[in-house]
Amino acid sequence: MKFVVAVDCEGVACGVGSPGASLNSSRNLEFAKLQATREADAAVRGLFAAGAEQVIVWDNHGGSLNLNYDLLDERCDIALGVGFEHRFPGMDESYDGVALVGYHAMDNTVDGVMCHTFSSAAYQWIKINGREVGEMAIDAAVAGERGVPVIFASSDDKGTAEAECFFPGVVTVTTKQGMGWNCAVSKHPKRVVNEIYETIQNAVTKRNAIKPFAFSSPLTMEVRYKRLESAQSASRGFSGAERVDPYTVRRTLQSIQDYY
Ligand SMILES: [Zn+2]
Numbered sequence: 001m002k003f004v005v006a007v008d009c010e011g012v013a014c015g016v017g018s019p020g021a022s023l024n025s026s027r028n029l030e031f032a033k034l035q036a037t038r039e040a041d042a043a044v045r046g047l048f049a050a051g052a053e054q055v056i057v058w059d060n061h062g063g064s065l066n067l068n069y070d071l072l073d074e075r076c077d078i079a080l081g082v083g084f085e086h087r088f089p090g091m092d093e094s095y096d097g098v099a100l101v102g103y104h105a106m107d108n109t110v111d112g113v114m115c116h117t118f119s120s121a122a123y124q125w126i127k128i129n130g131r132e133v134g135e136m137a138i139d140a141a142v143a144g145e146r147g148v149p150v151i152f153a154s155s156d157d158k159g160t161a162e163a164e165c166f167f168p169g170v171v172t173v174t175t176k177q178g179m180g181w182n183c184a185v186s187k188h189p190k191r192v193v194n195e196i197y198e199t200i201q202n203a204v205t206k207r208n209a210i211k212p213f214a215f216s217s218p219l220t221m222e223v224r225y226k227r228l229e230s231a232q233s234a235s236r237g238f239s240g241a242e243r244v245d246p247y248t249v250r251r252t253l254q255s256i257q258d259y260y
Pocket residue numbers: 008009010060061062
């Protein structure tokens with residue numbers, strides 16, 4: 001069995017950022033990166049305990065150089081850095097499942113901690129085929145095109161609810177109760193590590209009941225921008241793009257990969 005642990009940083013225990021700043025310019029960043037490392041390591045150890053033969057940890061927040069690689073279980077491989085041709089570097093159709101660790105709720109979520117879809121500065125929301133989607137669904141669809149299901153997700157309570165809504169049967173760990181963009185009541189980070197190690201083993205047991213996630217093709221993607229001029233340039237920058245209203249641009253994609 002082979003798995004990918006995809007690791008973001010906003011959804012980890014005791015990650016909240018700080019007002020007026022992205023996580024990347026918050027004094028919470030160093031702790032969030034350390035905790036993302038611990039949570040990824042717990043996922044790796046749990047997957048090997050459940051019988052995995054290969055696990056790739058994919059460091060994907062921001063510039064994809066976040067984790068302390070020395071602290072990860074040495075049986076895993078690590079995908080890091082930017083410039084890959086596709087998301088989920090190294091993963092092909094032979095993989096058995098994806099675990100999303102440290103992920104966050106989509107844009108437009110009440111009290112989701114640092115909730116956004118790719119850019120909180122640029123977008124108000126993204127819809128695919130009429131449904132608002134976040135990074136969890138979009139990444140799951142990329143994995144789904146290779147036939148690989150999301151079997152596990154850890155995030156704040158808004159993020160785990162979103163995962164359960166999009167991926168029926170997914171196994172989740174809630175790291176914290178989101179109470180606003182920059183505030184949460186978090187489980188103790190060490191307790192979350194233990195919970196991920198134990199719970200991800202159930203996800204391996206249940207993986208055959210979970211279908212790969214897919215959007216029906218062709219995909220209609222609508223993006224609502226925060227600024228008029230961004231919508232204007234997007235509507236002129238992509239062939240076939242259509243301006244739905246001053247802030248919103250619609251495109252048709254054959255595959256979710258065309259988004260990148
Ligand atoms: Zn992130």
